[in-house]
Amino acid sequence: MKEKSKDRAFMGHPRGLLTLSMTEFWERFSYYGMRAILIYYMYYSVAKGGLGFDQGTALSVMSIYGSLVYLSSTIGGFISDRLLGARRTVFWGGVLIMFGHIVLSLPFGAGALFASIVLIVIGTGLLKPNVSEMVGNLYGEKDLRRDSGFSIFVMGINLGSLIAPLIVNWAQVKFNFHVGFSLAAFGMAIGLIVYAIDSRKYIGEQDNQAPDPLKPGELKPLLIKVAGGLAAAIIVLGIMAATGNLTIANVIMLLTIIAIAVPITYFVMMLTSKKVTKVERSRVWAYVPLFIAAVIFWAIEESGSSVLAVFAANQTQLTFGSFKILPGWFQMLNPxxxxxxxxxxxxxxxxxxxxxxxxxxxxxxxxxxTGVSYLVMMLPLMLAGTDARVSPLWLVLSWAIVEIGEMLISPVGLSVTTRLAPKAFASQMMSMWFLADAAAQAVNAQIVRLYTPSTELAYFGIFGGLTILFGLVMFLIVPRIEKLMQGVN
Structure with a gap:
């Protein structure tokens, strides 16, 4: 490996940036290809090849699925930091993701759906935070290329997100849902091959080993905690079943509570840990309002695959003469x-x-x-009413605006997270960035049930307005946050 500051083999950046970008390219191809048609697979009738869920349940499941994907990043951060190191953790995450998509491609109904969710959730949790952490490790602490490098990284992985809905939704319409899901499995397989070959050459030595490995005396207490957690989950689910409360809605509510409680627990753990220095603790405090801002942002941005996906299918003009737009293609607007x-x-x-x-x-x-992107969606409803199909250009405009917000928050958030992270919690702090998305989508899992034709005008107006309000509050507290960041910009 070249010295970090001198490695400019890829567009003026370290060569490892290409390796990690391609890995995420194929992982995002598989995930967003699946996600482009999953909401329709759940609520389309069995006669149309779907599962026949009611629309409210499908929206809620879609949101909590996304939440679990990012919630599981805590597992990936811990395994990387304490057991395997980032490189091997990413590889095994990719393996689980691939098998998850294979299961979903099989025509076994709701059982296959939930089994695939488990595999993809765990696999993505192992892969995503550690790929991003490895990108951060390509640069020195004061390297001004860092934000630019993360912007290129985000651009690269979004190529996969752009291509996937076009191909997968077409395959679903041409053949069936399961053929579409099989393409997602194929994409992840290619990503694994690329990563296995390239990662040995261009990834730093620090990513081959755990930075804070478990000591012999720590293994037994860890196993006891894991066993205790599993036992508690079984007991809670058993009680719910015995009392007749084991429903999809109640399980989603339980998962929502967990998704909100986990990041709070992590903040408390880092702020009270003896492994965290005074300067690092100040930086963690600075991260708290940034985390809250990220939750608000992701709650709106991630609704593109749920609320806006339903809007695209049910309330948008999809035919222009002989040309027909597939509703899943609107998922291409984000990337x-x-x-x-x-x-x-x-x-x-x-x-x-x-x-x-x-x-x-x-x-x-x-x-x-981000807030304005939701307010824009009020206009066609006010002009045409909630019963009319509106021009697809309204969705295009909304996405065009929210993605400006994403460019100001997502790559910057990835970068600042790596810089504010305490050394003893490097990958786990990276997990915190993804926990913001997990908390956001967990909240969405509850509020999307409020989205109906009779409430959607208020839905877009209230949540868009609240987001703008918090943005104004952020401007007021910026000086305090900058002071707590202790020299990190």
Whole structure:
């Protein structure tokens, strides 16, 4: 490996950035290909090849699925930090994801759906936080290429997200849902091959070993805690079953509580740990409002695969003469705009250098754009009513606005998380970034049930307005956050 500051083999960045970007390219191809058609698979009738869930339940399951995917990042962070190291953890995560998509491609109904959810949730938890942490490890602490590198990383993985809905939704319509899901499995298999070959050459030595390995005396207490957690889960589910409360809605509520409680527990753990220095503790405090801002942002951004996906199918004009738009194709808008905006923001941060806005200010601006993207969705409903099908350009406009918010929050959040992380909690702090998404989608799992044709105008207005309000509050507390960051910008 070259010295970090001198390695400029890939677009002026370390060569390992290409390896990790390609790995995430194929992982995102598999995940977003599956996600583009999953909501329809759940609520379409059996006659149309679906499972026949009611729409409210499908929306809620879709959201909690996304929450669990990111909630499981805590497992990946711990296994990387304490057991396997980042490189091997990512590989085994990819294996589980691939098998999850294979199970979903089999025509075994709801049972296969829930089995695939378990595999993909655990696999993504092992893979995602550790790939991002390895990107951070490619750069020195004061390397000004870092934000630009993360912007390129986000651009690269969104190529996979862009292509996947087009191909997978077409295959689903041309053949059936299971053929579409099989393409997702194929994509992850390719990603595994690329990673297995390249990661040995271009990933740093620090990613081959756990930075804080378990000591012999720590293994037994860990196993006891794991066994205790599993026993508690079995007992709770058993009680729910015995009392007639073991329903999808109640299980989702339980998972929502867990998804909110986990990040709170992690913050308490890091802030009270003796392994965290005074400066590191101050930086963790600075991360708290950024985390809350990220939760609010992701709650709206992630609704693209649930609320906006249903809007696309039920209330959007999909035919123009002989040309027909498939509803899953709207999922391409997210990665499309990231790819369009990515070069602009990557170049902007490099050119501005030390003059660029601080990370908290970028977050505040991002929330304003995010809130406006929901307010925009009120306009066609006010003009045409909730019963009419509206122009698809309204969805295009909404996505165009929210993705400006994403470029101000997502790559910046990845970057600032690696810089604010205590050394003893490096990968686990990276998991915190994904826990923001987990908490957001867990909240969504409850509130999406409020989304109906009679309430959608208020739905977009209330949540869009609250997001803008928090963005304004962020501007007021930026100086305090910057002080707590202790020199990190």
């Amino acid at each position: 499309l705009f990231i790819l369009l905006y990515g070069p602009v923001f990557a170049t902007l941060w490099v050119k501005l250098g030390k003059k660029q806005p601080s990370s908290p200010k970028k977050f505040a601006y991002g929330l304003l754009f």
